[in-house]
Every structure is written in structure tokens, then in C-alpha cells.
Amino acid sequence: MSKPYLKPLALAVSLALSLAACGKQEPAAAPPAPAPTASSAPAPAPAPAATTATAAADAGKSIFDVSELDPKINACQDFNGFVNDKWVAANPIPADQTSWGAFNKLAEDSLNTQHTIVEAAAKNAATAKPGSIEQQIGYLYQSGMNDAAIEKAGFDPIKPKLAEIDGLKNSAGIVDFLDKSYAEGDGMVFGFGSGADFHDATKQIGYAMEGGLGLPTKDYYTKPEYKSLRDAYVAYIARTLELTGVSAADAKTQAAAVMKFETALAAASLAPTEMRNLDNQYHFVSVAAADKVTPNFSWQKFFKTQGVTIDKGFSLSQPKFFAEFNKLLTSAPVSEWQAYLRFHTIDDASSALSENFRANKFDFYGKTLAGQPQQKPRWKQVLSAVNGAMGMGLGELYVAKVFTPEAKQRAEELVTNVRDALKNRIENLDWMSAATKAKAIEKWNKFLPKIGYPDKGEWRDWSGLNITPDNYYANLQAAAKFNYDYDIAHIGKPTDRKEWGMTPQTVNAYYDPSTNTINFPAAILQPPFFDAKADDAINYGGIGAVIGHESSHGFDDQGSQFDGDGNKVNWWTKQDKQQFDARTAKLVQQFDAYTPIKDKPDLHVNGKLTLGENIADLGGLNIAYDALQTAMKKDPAEASEKIGGYTEDQRFFLNWARVWRGSMREKTAILRLNVDPHSPMALRAMGAPSNMPAFASAFQCKAGDAMVRPADKQVKIW
């Protein structure tokens, strides 16, 4: 039931992954997961040493607690260890988490604030203005916390749908069922949503994207190393079916059928690395042409049922996948389809059903796949659902409480300074011709930075969404349909650059190439990223580098294929493109060589999958460093002073590394190597600095040190 709460961002790239705790792959057209469900602890942790201002005595400037640094570790050999090892050792991962670090702590703060908001809204809901966001959120949260009602209902809410599936007789009936499910906001098998046209970004079109798998990627269905996970998944499918009264023997047969069905879908699906190729994300066809790819599935009828008018066509993004889907409509027995639809109907609804369903789902997706020992407390589960259903509505209440106009203004200044530094770097690149530079500057000129939250008057309108005080499942279902309708209503309309793809309470940031916007939600504008009381070095090493990171996404392996108006056009000379590719190839090699998981020397970072993020980290840190030097010129006295015993350049890199502090459960770490386009945190702390001469001189590192890449391997792109 977790369906689009925002406009899907097929292309947008974020600072860090907000992987849903269940680790389940969402259809590619679905939006980023709601507010970091992969974060938060059972009880508020004591005030972290990391944010206390112990060195405040130094010139009245705050810095993090320098006693956290480990002098026994050589910063030139293991910079992450030097900055973060002590903290990581002192801050074990809480039992209901898959990872724990700077991001998680901030996300936890955000969750606690949201918790106060929803509790108050629930308390006042009955007397709040009818239909107001406060009332809707209050009722939604209240209904989710009503354990007695949810336990009593068991799986009653999905019985009508299961009965429909039982009654399916042939492929025409299956198609009707799918059409109707999508229209209710309950799409299965493939993803469908709106997005900017690659070739005319001013316009929104429909995107049909591959999906439908219960395991994280196609490899999990075939590779020998995932055999035990496959077995566990099949056992989970059987248990899930049994919870609705299917006999053990039947459940076993049906689970095998689901596995067979998904293995066929997986074989026709693309690997995450293949998905980075933009040609695999866009395939514009007329409705008639699409109907030829899937003669058993009429797109004309599908769009009619969805209430969507298609003008010239839409993107049937992965034709090979849809051809397989078409084939399965007649080649797979009806009983196999029924098993697949039955299982996914239950699985999708599990978080809204009684505890036995929730515990069952957690056992596979939380424990087995991600290594999380314990479920999150109920209030966090419900809050996560509120974020999924009405995230932007909750955001409106959140910013009213936490975000000040002063913070917004200070962040805007930082954005301006970092942007100026990027322009300067582009103009001074030694490997790019004047012609390509002019185009890059043209794109730079068209960046639209968005800070904190939508401007007044640009918040979403929630009227028309009917939320009641006592029916959690019906509420989530209503929200799923409301959000799906909201999304597909964009099709055929102009693209709105001011619309947000992330809620203000999300600790993250993103770049969207189709609107050429860089976006910084309110929740990330806090320490360690941003601290109004800290000196410039700290802020440029934190939020400054984040701003640089998002800006650099405009020029990463994917972003560089779009112009300033968001259209996919080539603005590069052939020679400059070759130069760019040669430089990015070196970065691929750098990250391919890393083996981040202790005692698993065979598991490497995927340099191609993480290329866009690594380009953004490297560019972002360089840009932020330049911006800091400019800021320091205005205040030479501050530039020369040490705070907490560290120079301004050192503080800059220290805070960059501090942002990426944290640890992860081994199963989650393995999962992320396969699905996450971001490199592991410790390597983000070190990968970019090891390419920067400024780092080596800040810490007086020498050639041959691990943190100083040899001259011929050092990468400089932006």
C-alpha cells in the first residue's frame, strides 16, 4: 500500500539512500522511500557528544568534540578511522535499526519532532477544523495506533480482494483485475506514474516501468550465492499465504509458483547498473505501438480505466520486460497468476493488518534480508505510514514548528557562495574546451535551488482525501488512491519546477535533472551539516559539500546528458566527452577496488553503479573547498586561527568525514552494495579527499600514504 505520496522521481538523485527497512524493491517509477524508515531508536538516545560544543571557548566558535578523534590512528592512512572509529565503537546500532550514524541521529530528531506533532494532532482531531490537514493526520495516526481495532480486523480488510483473485478464470479476467487495482492505487507487476519527457522537459508524460519483484534485484533469483535467501523467500511466501487460511500443502505449491513467476520476470528485468544507462529508462511509443508489444494487455483500455488521456504517447520504458509480462498473461497458468497476486496483495497490505502479518513480514524483510534484530516500536511504524500517505501534509506542520526564516536565509547565502565556486571551477577547467564550457555555464545559470520547503501557496491541497478516525486500512487505501490520482493527473500537463519530490522532514537532499533543480529539505539544515553557531570551515565541510554534491549531479555521468532546460541532448564536443569519460573511468576503477565489508574480501563496491554519486562527492567537496577559501579571504584573521587545535582546512575535512560516520549491519551492507548507488559511508569519508591535494597538505600527508592517491591515479573532474 505504500504508493506515491509525492510525484515520482524516476531520475532524481539523492544524497543518501532512504532504504525502506523492509529492503523491498519498489517499482522503478515509485518515489524515493518516505522519511528514513531505516533510522530511529526505541527510545530517545542521550544527547550525542558529537553535537556538544566543547571547544566553544576557542574564539567563541563551536566545533564538534575533538576528543572523539583517535590520535592513535594516522589521518593520512585511515581518515575515517581517525575521525569516526571512536564514535562508532561508542555508539552501537540499536536493535530496531539496520545502520547507525550521523544521518540516523538527525532522522531520529526529525522523527521525534514528527511524533510530537502527530500525537497532538490525534488528541485534537475531533475538534479540529473538519477536513483540515491537522484533522486528517490526527485521524490517520489515531487509527494506526488503535491496536484493538486492527487486531480485531485481522485480514478482513483484504478479504474482498482475495475473493476477487480466487474468482479469476482467464487472462482477460487477470487484465481487468490489474487495470482496476492500478486505478485503486494498488499497482502490482509494473510501476506507472508521471515524469518529465526526456525530450521535452516542459511536459509531463506517463512512464510504465518494470517492477513486480519481491527480492531486491534480478541476481537474487539466479546467482548461487543467494540460494539461501531464495529459500527463505519461498518459505516467507508460504507462511504469508498460510496466515490467510491457505493449507500448508497448498501454500507450498503456491509459493513455488510465485517463485517461478518472479524468476521469469527477473530474467526479463534489468540490473541496477543497466538502469544507469538512460536509454534503458525511456522508450517513447504511441499507445497503438505499445499494444503491439503487449497484445494480451491493452494499454488503451488501461489508460481509460485510469482516467488518463494520452496525447502522442508514453514511455514504455523497458520493452523487454513488458514483452515478458505479455507472454506470462497467456503462458503462465491462471493458478500461477492467482498465487502471485494473492501473495503480493497480502504482502503489500501487511503493515496495515494485525501483528501476526507485520511480524511475519519483518521476519523476512527486516531480519533475514537486512539483519535488523527487532521491529520498530509501533509509533514509528505508523509514523512511517503517515509519511507515506500524507508526507507533504505532515511536512507543512513540521516546518511551522522547526524551521526559521533565519535558517533559510543563511542556507541561501551558502548556496549562492557554493554555486559561484562551481562556476569558477568550470571556467578554469584545464581539460574542457571553451565551447563545452559555455554550455556548462549555460546549464549552471539555469539551476534552481530550493531550500527547506515549498513556498507559501505551493503546498499540496489535501481536500478530497477522506480520512476517518477508526479504519486504518481504509485510510491508507484512500490515501494510496488519492496520491496515485494526484500523480497521474500530471500527465499531459506542464512540468512544475517548484514542486518538491522530498518532504521537508526528510534528512536528505536531491538533484532532479529534468527540472535542473537542487533541493535541500529543512531536516538536513542542522548539525552536523549546518550549524549557525559553527565557523565557516565546519559549515562548508558539511552542508557546503552537500550543496556542491547536488550541484555536481547536474554534471555527473547521467546529469551531463541533460541540458539546463532538463532535456536529454548532447551539449558536449566529442573530444571533451572523451576527456570526461576517461576521468570518470578512473573513478570507477578507484571504487571498484574497495572491499568495504570486513572478512568479505570478494565483495567489492560497484564502481559503475556508484559512479554518479562518486562524481558528485568529488565535485562537491572540491567546490565547497573553493567556496571556503573565498569566504576566508574576507576574514583572514579567522582563516589563520586554530579551533580545537585544528586549522580551518583541517576542520573542513574533519566535518566532511563526520557527516559520514556510522556503521551498518553486515546483511544491510551486502544488500546495499547490490542496490544502492551511493558508496558505503566510510568510503565516502575518504574517497574524495584522497583525490585532493588540499587534503594532503592540510594533514601534511606524504606520497605513498593511503589517503594520497598516486598522481597518475588521482581524479579531478569538476
Ligand SMILES: [Zn+2]
Ligand atoms: Zn547524490
